[in-house]
Amino acid sequence: MTDTTPTNSLFKTSDRTKSRNAAEKRFRVYGIIAIFIGLFMLLVLASTIVLRGTSAFQQTFITLDVELLESKLDKKGNRNIDDIKKVSTFGYNPILVNAVRGSLEKNGIETSLKKKELSGIISKSAPSQLREYVLADVSRIGQTIEFRFLANGWIDGYLKGRYTRESVANSKFASAEQFDLIDELIKVGVVEKKFNLDFILGADASDQRPEASGIGVAVVGSFYMMLVVLLLSLPLGVAASVYLEEFAKKNLFTDLIEITISNLAAVPSIVFGILGLAVFINYVNLPQSTPLVGGLVLTLMTLPTIIISTRASLKSVPPSIRDAALGIGASKMQMVFHHVLPLAAPGIFTGTIIGMAQALGESAPLLLIGMIGYIATNMPANISEGLLAPNSAMPAQIYEWAKRADPAFVERAWGGIIILLIFLLTMNTLAVVLRRKFERRW
Amino acid sequence: MSTYGVLGLLFLIAIFGFFFGRIKALSSADGDIKKLHSLPQFYGLNAVFLAFFPPLLVLVIWTFAQSIFVDERIKRELSPWILAEQKNINLVISEVDRLSDGLKVSVELGSLTYQQISAKTVGLGGIENILNASGVFLTDDIQAPILAAARLKFYMETLGNSFRNWLVIIGSIIGLVWALTQAKLNFRARPRVEQMILVLLAAAATLAIFTSVGIVLSMLFEALRFFGMHPWTDFFFGSTWAPSFSAGSELSILPLLWGTLYISFVALLVAVPIGLYAAIYLSEYASRPVRAFAKPLLEVLAGIPTIVYGLFALTTFGPFLRKFFGDGGFLGVEWMSDSRSVITAGVVMGMMLIPFVSSLSDDIINAVPQSLRDGSYGLGATQSETVRNVILPAALPGIIGAILLAASRAIGETMIVVLGAGAVAKFAGNPLEALTTITTRIVSQLTGDLEFDSAETLVAFALGLTLFTITLGLNVLALYIVRRYREQYE
Numbered sequence: 001m002t003d004t005t006p007t008n009s010l011f012k013t014s015d016r017t018k019s020r021n022a023a024e025k026r027f028r029v030y031g032i033i034a035i036f037i038g039l040f041m042l043l044v045l046a047s048t049i050v051l052r053g054t055s056a057f058q059q060t061f062i063t064l065d066v067e068l069l070e071s072k073l074d075k076k077g078n079r080n081i082d083d084i085k086k087v088s089t090f091g092y093n094p095i096l097v098n099a100v101r102g103s104l105e106k107n108g109i110e111t112s113l114k115k116k117e118l119s120g121i122i123s124k125s126a127p128s129q130l131r132e133y134v135l136a137d138v139s140r141i142g143q144t145i146e147f148r149f150l151a152n153g154w155i156d157g158y159l160k161g162r163y164t165r166e167s168v169a170n171s172k173f174a175s176a177e178q179f180d181l182i183d184e185l186i187k188v189g190v191v192e193k194k195f196n197l198d199f200i201l202g203a204d205a206s207d208q209r210p211e212a213s214g215i216g217v218a219v220v221g222s223f224y225m226m227l228v229v230l231l232l233s234l235p236l237g238v239a240a241s242v243y244l245e246e247f248a249k250k251n252l253f254t255d256l257i258e259i260t261i262s263n264l265a266a267v268p269s270i271v272f273g274i275l276g277l278a279v280f281i282n283y284v285n286l287p288q289s290t291p292l293v294g295g296l297v298l299t300l301m302t303l304p305t306i307i308i309s310t311r312a313s314l315k316s317v318p319p320s321i322r323d324a325a326l327g328i329g330a331s332k333m334q335m336v337f338h339h340v341l342p343l344a345a346p347g348i349f350t351g352t353i354i355g356m357a358q359a360l361g362e363s364a365p366l367l368l369i370g371m372i373g374y375i376a377t378n379m380p381a382n383i384s385e386g387l388l389a390p391n392s393a394m395p396a397q398i399y400e401w402a403k404r405a406d407p408a409f410v411e412r413a414w415g416g417i418i419i420l421l422i423f424l425l426t427m428n429t430l431a432v433v434l435r436r437k438f439e440r441r442w
Numbered sequence: 443m444s445t446y447g448v449l450g451l452l453f454l455i456a457i458f459g460f461f462f463g464r465i466k467a468l469s470s471a472d473g474d475i476k477k478l479h480s481l482p483q484f485y486g487l488n489a490v491f492l493a494f495f496p497p498l499l500v501l502v503i504w505t506f507a508q509s510i511f512v513d514e515r516i517k518r519e520l521s522p523w524i525l526a527e528q529k530n531i532n533l534v535i536s537e538v539d540r541l542s543d544g545l546k547v548s549v550e551l552g553s554l555t556y557q558q559i560s561a562k563t564v565g566l567g568g569i570e571n572i573l574n575a576s577g578v579f580l581t582d583d584i585q586a587p588i589l590a591a592a593r594l595k596f597y598m599e600t601l602g603n604s605f606r607n608w609l610v611i612i613g614s615i616i617g618l619v620w621a622l623t624q625a626k627l628n629f630r631a632r633p634r635v636e637q638m639i640l641v642l643l644a645a646a647a648t649l650a651i652f653t654s655v656g657i658v659l660s661m662l663f664e665a666l667r668f669f670g671m672h673p674w675t676d677f678f679f680g681s682t683w684a685p686s687f688s689a690g691s692e693l694s695i696l697p698l699l700w701g702t703l704y705i706s707f708v709a710l711l712v713a714v715p716i717g718l719y720a721a722i723y724l725s726e727y728a729s730r731p732v733r734a735f736a737k738p739l740l741e742v743l744a745g746i747p748t749i750v751y752g753l754f755a756l757t758t759f760g761p762f763l764r765k766f767f768g769d770g771g772f773l774g775v776e777w778m779s780d781s782r783s784v785i786t787a788g789v790v791m792g793m794m795l796i797p798f799v800s801s802l803s804d805d806i807i808n809a810v811p812q813s814l815r816d817g818s819y820g821l822g823a824t825q826s827e828t829v830r831n832v833i834l835p836a837a838l839p840g841i842i843g844a845i846l847l848a849a850s851r852a853i854g855e856t857m858i859v860v861l862g863a864g865a866v867a868k869f870a871g872n873p874l875e876a877l878t879t880i881t882t883r884i885v886s887q888l889t890g891d892l893e894f895d896s897a898e899t900l901v902a903f904a905l906g907l908t909l910f911t912i913t914l915g916l917n918v919l920a921l922y923i924v925r926r927y928r929e930q931y932e
Binding site for chain 1: 639643653716724736743754894
């Protein structure tokens, strides 16, 4: 026998090994790239939200000394409230124009702008703001008072960089001359950009006045919806899970319930909206656009989530606890309610909070039960009004703003998303903390 | 007495029953708790159950049945007049409601009496004046048939309510008395109470069934009404979606289905490779800290509300794409006329679906037994060869299940397509064009002022039913595959 010389050395990697190792490396890189794309998308989304939304929390304000002229507001001069009420918001416009002129004179600014363009720098909600102020106390007529008005949405857009002199060249809502004037007014401190609490607490406004709209009423609407969801889905969900997990014998009926629940969790949310429309509104005649109906629809969606998590935490309570309770003479019902349920409670609450957070961010079913197109301008005065008066909800309000033509509303939609996400983040953090603090390993 | 009043009275009777049942049981044992069969509160609870729940059930069922019955009766009463006068039935009904509510308010205030209404002694003008005086303002002049219907409604409701209230209260008192006679030394109160609790628990579990039956039935009925007005052949096999409010709408699901599937396909094209590679890397390669960092962050993508993705598609991603493909864009082409398109919605939806694919695939890859990997390494395979040739084939059914679940999510997704996909219903292949989906059309047909008797509105229920069937089928299939796969390795 002759020795065959080895064709490849152990000390030198063969081409085949090289290509196999290269393939290995490539494969690994693909994985890393995939994860980076995923994380990059999250980063893009998060930075978009922050970059485009934070400006909604600031608003341009104009501070003016307004002389509440008797000759315009109370021609008879006898301070009769009924006469003063007859002056519509339109009648307050000249007073505003005078106030702007006065401010310009005081600061020595010259302008060639006409009346309409001068009052155009102030929000359309300013006259009604003045009127309300006057009607609250008619003796204020004749005085000169310092007011802080919202600037018009276009002016606000100029300060936030949404509009430039070139982009408004053909606009009938704003002009380059107005922007020149605003520049002057910023220098003397009459016009300022400041934090706007009314965006968080205020009500929605019509699509003419983006600067005056806020999300506060919709937050309250969401709150009432969540109240309905909590009060209905927690007791129902826990009762159903206790029955299925602890009492039900395995038969066709309980199998049917199990299959239904696991499939309910996967039904597209819009289908629940159709159900709400057909059953709650068309058939039972509950009032449209109300948090009660919204809450009922969201309850149906949340129920499966709560049932699934409750059953999981009931399952995790070890049988020894049950045996011990039964052994010292507890009935089955006492065993469940005195021992198993309290031990499973942290898991149940965690699941409930997560289910509620999902429901809070859900918008598709709300579109169908009429929570859009409705301008929520009034805070509900009491609980029954909160449940039964038409209102909006946070995601529905965001959608409503996203649909409106004026780009100022897009900024507000992103701002609304920040508020929505703060709520969701708080709820999810609470759930994680609850789980960390009370989770028990048996 | 109002419904709330009856409810309050029921509560009072129940509370009274609890304490009295407890006291009565204790006194029958001469105050010695050891002689009783059950703890004293069970005797009290027994009274609560008997005096509260059966009457409550009667109250709820009666209230619903009555409102349906009265509505039907009023509609029947008014339908000849509505037909003759060509009125809008919904407006007429709401006017009747308002008027009969007004009558109720006036009676409560005392400006009208029940006899005056039932004997019809007050004429049209008189009623209007009285209503105005008691602060009920009507938009229009009252018409005679509406007043008659409102009278009838008021009469039936008042009568029905008082019958109901008496029935409920007497029933509650009977229950209370029965429970109190039972509250004696040897009565086995605890088993009885526990049995009743069990019934309540079972009722709660059954509600889930009712919900899904409700979903299916409500959509089925309305869809059947739709098919009564519109040929089903056009719905399933037609080629055009063109609702018009004059006659002659063409309402075919096929163009919508095409848009839905196209956008879902684009979404899966984004989500599946990224999700799958991410899952493989996380489960096979990543060190523990990397995994602990990246996995929850990826899952955040699934927890963000869909409205956020929708807004992102509409205001950020769509305009971004237009900068490249749109008029005057960087590439100098005019392929994109609107920022809403298949790609816009599809890619953004793909972002949302990444964690659906990655989390489930991750679980499934982890479930592949270590012995398979060890065997493969022992034969000299590299790690990637093991993944490709051993782990993926073994995990394939589960991964397919995960992809099907993601597909079902994509098909039923609403907000992203409503904001990002557009409203054009046609069989277009260009991914930079706007297309519409089933969910988008459901939203547009069911928002605004609705009339539940036109094919254009009811088509949404047929669409919803189809959507429900498709997603349910996908889900059942996916869960079946995943379960079969899990059993294989257990």
